Structure formats: structure tokens, C-alpha cells
Amino acid sequence: MAKAALMEGSNADLAARDLLKSLLSSGKVRGVMTLVETGPAGEVNYELVADVAALENATPLYPLMPANAGGLLSRLTVLEGFEEPVAAFLRPCELRAFVELGKLHQVNAENILLISATCGGVYPLRASLNGGLADGLPAYWEAVANGEAAEGLRPTCSACEHFVPFGADLVLAAVGSGGAGRLAVVARTPRGDEALEGLEGAAGEAEVETAGVKSLREKRGAARAELFETEPLPAPGLEGLVAFFGRCVGCRSCRSVCPICCCEICYFDAAATEPTPRTFDVHLKRKEGTRVPPDTLLFHLGRLTHMSASCVGCGMCADACPVYVPVATLFAKVGAETQALFEYVPGKDPEEEVPLQRFEEEELAEVGEERFGS
Amino acid sequence: MDEEFEPKLLYILCSWCGSGGSESARAHGLKYPANVLPYRVNCTGSLPPVHILRALLEGADGVAVSGCYPGDCHYEGGNYHARRRVALTKAILEALDLGEDRLWFRFVAHGEGRRFVDTAAEFNDHLKELGPNPLNEITTT
Numbered sequence: 001m002a003k004a005a006l007m008e009g010s011n012a013d014l015a016a017r018d019l020l021k022s023l024l025s026s027g028k029v030r031g032v033m034t035l036v037e038t039g040p041a042g043e044v045n046y047e048l049v050a051d052v053a054a055l056e057n058a059t060p061l062y063p064l065m066p067a068n069a070g071g072l073l074s075r076l077t078v079l080e081g082f083e084e085p086v087a088a089f090l091r092p093c094e095l096r097a098f099v100e101l102g103k104l105h106q107v108n109a110e111n112i113l114l115i116s117a118t119c120g121g122v123y124p125l126r127a128s129l130n131g132g133l134a135d136g137l138p139a140y141w142e143a144v145a146n147g148e149a150a151e152g153l154r155p156t157c158s159a160c161e162h163f164v165p166f167g168a169d170l171v172l173a174a175v176g177s178g179g180a181g182r183l184a185v186v187a188r189t190p191r192g193d194e195a196l197e198g199l200e201g202a203a204g205e206a207e208v209e210t211a212g213v214k215s216l217r218e219k220r221g222a223a224r225a226e227l228f229e230t231e232p233l234p235a236p237g238l239e240g241l242v243a244f245f246g247r248c249v250g251c252r253s254c255r256s257v258c259p260i261c262c263c264e265i266c267y268f269d270a271a272a273t274e275p276t277p278r279t280f281d282v283h284l285k286r287k288e289g290t291r292v293p294p295d296t297l298l299f300h301l302g303r304l305t306h307m308s309a310s311c312v313g314c315g316m317c318a319d320a321c322p323v324y325v326p327v328a329t330l331f332a333k334v335g336a337e338t339q340a341l342f343e344y345v346p347g348k349d350p351e352e353e354v355p356l357q358r359f360e361e362e363e364l365a366e367v368g369e370e371r372f373g374s
Numbered sequence: 375m376d377e378e379f380e381p382k383l384l385y386i387l388c389s390w391c392g393s394g395g396s397e398s399a400r401a402h403g404l405k406y407p408a409n410v411l412p413y414r415v416n417c418t419g420s421l422p423p424v425h426i427l428r429a430l431l432e433g434a435d436g437v438a439v440s441g442c443y444p445g446d447c448h449y450e451g452g453n454y455h456a457r458r459r460v461a462l463t464k465a466i467l468e469a470l471d472l473g474e475d476r477l478w479f480r481f482v483a484h485g486e487g488r489r490f491v492d493t494a495a496e497f498n499d500h501l502k503e504l505g506p507n508p509l510n511e512i513t514t515t
Contacts, residue, residue: 236471359454
């Protein structure tokens, strides 16, 4: 059991909003980064809010992800950290992305109170068109409170096994809260303890790992195995992969919304990779043909070599794809392999470097055998 | 027909040990298959996996990478980084069934001319057995 505050609220979203309000009005933080409702039909955006009144429209756990907030928070802090304390409400995968970006030196994490929650998942952004999400929200919150898997989520959310955040200062126990109207906010760090001190809500103790969390974890595990088998994924081999990316229009939205793809100039935007008339000439002579523009597959494969070991499976890439290529499922599946290779869980341990920044002297003997080996 | 298949083999060598191995081979009058295309990089640790992928997608039947033995890297750790990158690239190729055994990583020391030509020949035989790279059958990637 850890120190906790119990928040009143008919669902986790309202409890989360109350928590942010208390933190801001008590002066413990100077600002709050959270999802805010910006339209009448379920339009939400991330905002940095410094005014308690403006938090009336905050909806920290609204089941949509317009951007991976880990990436946003990195952009806000990459040059310098906040001068005054700011609370940021991130979903577990957003928090993991934030941690990964920290390892890639894209973050100044000082003065940030990281708040997260056990996560019921988000819907594809398309599901919110024309207010299409509003009617389903009560059922969503009921599913979350009971540790059930909500229907119609982003595929990678329905198959997400890391919906309990690693290492946040405060964690709202949303999943499996039982819907009794009282939600626990659990402190995990000294900074979290300090934030809870004197806040409304009886000081008590609570666990993040509810029975609902355990039951949801099992369901997600089964869904994950099924997703990697049944979601339209490329048939093995090049032919399947070319068909899978056959619709790709080359807009590179998948990259621009990816929190891990943080290079200022992408290799694939570099002048060196810009196709010239000579490129086509060479392709015609050596390959007897080419796709125009070329390198569609190389872009996606290259991106896998750059980010798959850190992929948090947030699903932004598939949501941003204008032609509905289920790229997130493919990347999550390949990412699972590359992460297993290095026994690496992205965003779990801030002290552990990303796999391609470190090495062991004795490892991977099956790739390059040792001196005088076979 | 199979006997006549001559693989296009790209052999990426670091400029210290890998290339050194090929120089030693020359000094000892050792020969490697003529279809091997040596490609020198400063350090295998400076080799982006994208170049390996491009080679495999654009005509190579196989890519071999050779740098210094563990502990011998001119830049201390480039060969270890390269090993991780090659392992990662192989894992991606394997996950997508794109032929991870067409990518080899072998240490070759400066003085190991014999090992260099043996590795080139061994990889050449391996690729002959595998046949033409199916990744070259589709040009519109």
C-alpha cells in the first residue's frame, strides 16, 4: 500500500480533473498540461493551462489521443525545463514515450509533476467524427471501472499490456475502481507524496494493482496474441509487404506523429536521399523499373531500424494514416521482436539506455561469432 | 541453371581490420570470388542499417559486414555497436520474412587474409545455395 488521496467523481476523468484543479488552486503547480475539450462534439486537444477556471473544460482521460503527449512535453522542454512546477497528465504510453525521449536527450524533466493513470485505452480519432463518441462514453467508463476491455479501441490499445504506468509521481487507479465514485490517486515518489499533502480527499492508502487491473491484463494479453494473427498484416515476404504499403501515399504523417521519431532532419528528408534523374536512370538499368516516388518500403523499413526498439505502441501512426494502412499494428509486432532481442521495455527504466546507444562486450554471439569461433 | 547463378555479394568492410584483412589476402596472394563487391566504410559502427536494407532491396543477393574483433576497434566500441545494429536489422528482416540469412556479420582481423577470403567464399556458397534474392523480383518497392 502507498499513500493515496481518494477523489470523488462519477468516473475517472472527473476525478482526474478534480485532482488537477486541486493541484493548481493550492499553488503546488503553476500550470497543468492536460487534454481539454475544445468543441461541442468531443473535440479535444492538449493544452497548458494556468487558470483554475479554464480547467472546467479539462478532460484528462478523454478516450482520444490527438497527439502523443510525451512527444508534446518533449517539444515544450527540449531547450530548457519549466522554471516553475507544472503538472502533466499523460497516459502510460505517453509517459513511456516521454521517458524514451529523455534517454534521447530531448527532454528537460525538472519541475514536472508526472501524473498518469491505469488506462482503458483510446478510440481511433476517426471514431469521434461528428460527435460519434459521446453516446458510447458511459459504457466506456463502466468498462474501465470494472476492468473490462472496451470495444472499438485503437487496435494497439486493445492489445496493450502496459496500461499500468511505470514510474509516474502520481497514478490515478482508474481501471478496476469499481465505479463506487471514489477513485484513488496513489503517490509513487517523494514528489508525489508532497503533491498529495494537504489536498482534499481523505489521506489514505491504496493500490494501483486492483483486481480489475489483473483481469484486464489477462484480456489484453489474449487480445494481443489475436491481433498479431488476425489484423490485416502483410503476408510473409516482400510481395506481402509491398501490397501492405501499396496504398501508402508517402505523406510521412506516420513519422511526424511518432513520438520516438525526434530527429530534427530525418535521414529520409536529407538531400542525400532525394531522388535525382540519375537515381531513376540507375533504377531503370539495374532494377528494370522503380516505384515513383521511390523508396516507399525503404522509408518504412528504415524507420523500423530507427525507432522500433523504442516503439511504445501508442498507435498514433495508424490513426494519422490518411489511407488507413494499419501501420501501428505492424510496427508493434516488429517492435515486440526487436525489443525482445535486447530484452528491453521502452519507457520502463529511465536509467537504462536505449538498445542502440549501448552494448555488452559479450552478447549476440549468434550474430558475429567470437575470435577463432566456428 | 542453379550452378550458373552468380550471387551479387556486397561485402562491407571497416577501413581498419576488415579492409586490412583484404589487404593481407592480397599480400599472401589469396583470392576471393570475383563477384564479391568490397565496400569500405570508416568503421562498421558508422554504417546505418538503411544502407544494408537498400542494398538488399536494390540488387544484392547478400550483404556481409566485417569489422574488428571485440576489443580491437580503432574507435573502441564501433564494432559492438555494429553488431547490435546488424542484430536489429536481422530481427526486422526475420519478423517480416525478408531473408535474414542474407545478412552476415563476421569479425576479421587486419592480418587475417585467410579468414577474409574464407568468409567471402563461405558466404558466396551460402548465397548460391539460397538462390537469387527474392527481394529483387519486385522492383517497385
